[in-house]
Amino acid sequence: KRLRFKLEKGPDGMVIDDVLGSLSWHPSQAEPGVYPVVVVVRDSSGLETKQLFSVTVEEKTETVATPVGRHIRVRKPAEETPASPE
Known part of the structure; x- marks a missing residue:
């Protein structure tokens, strides 16, 4: 059976894909709070x-x-070099 989705209640700007049921919404920092969704x-x-x-x-x-x-110094640590066999 085919399903259809509908956003009955949600914050301004929230949308739903009526076939997939995926929600999309991008709130701004000026919108803190709890938002009911149906x-x-x-x-x-x-x-x-x-x-x-x-x-x-x-x-x-x-x-x-x-x-x-004003200045940050980064020093490279010493590297080990294996001694060559004599």
Whole structure:
């Protein structure tokens, strides 16, 4: 039986592929929160079911880099050279 998917409830901008059922959404950092989602799937005979879940978007924390100094020296470690047999 053929299935069709429908996004019954979701955040603005969320879309669903009605054949594959895959969801797509790209929230911005300005949208932290918990978003309820309801997906309905219906088969060719008209039977349907719903899946309810939520998506949590957290604020992105910025990584702070503090410069240690103006110059960084990297020294190459000494390499071992095998002694040639005499």
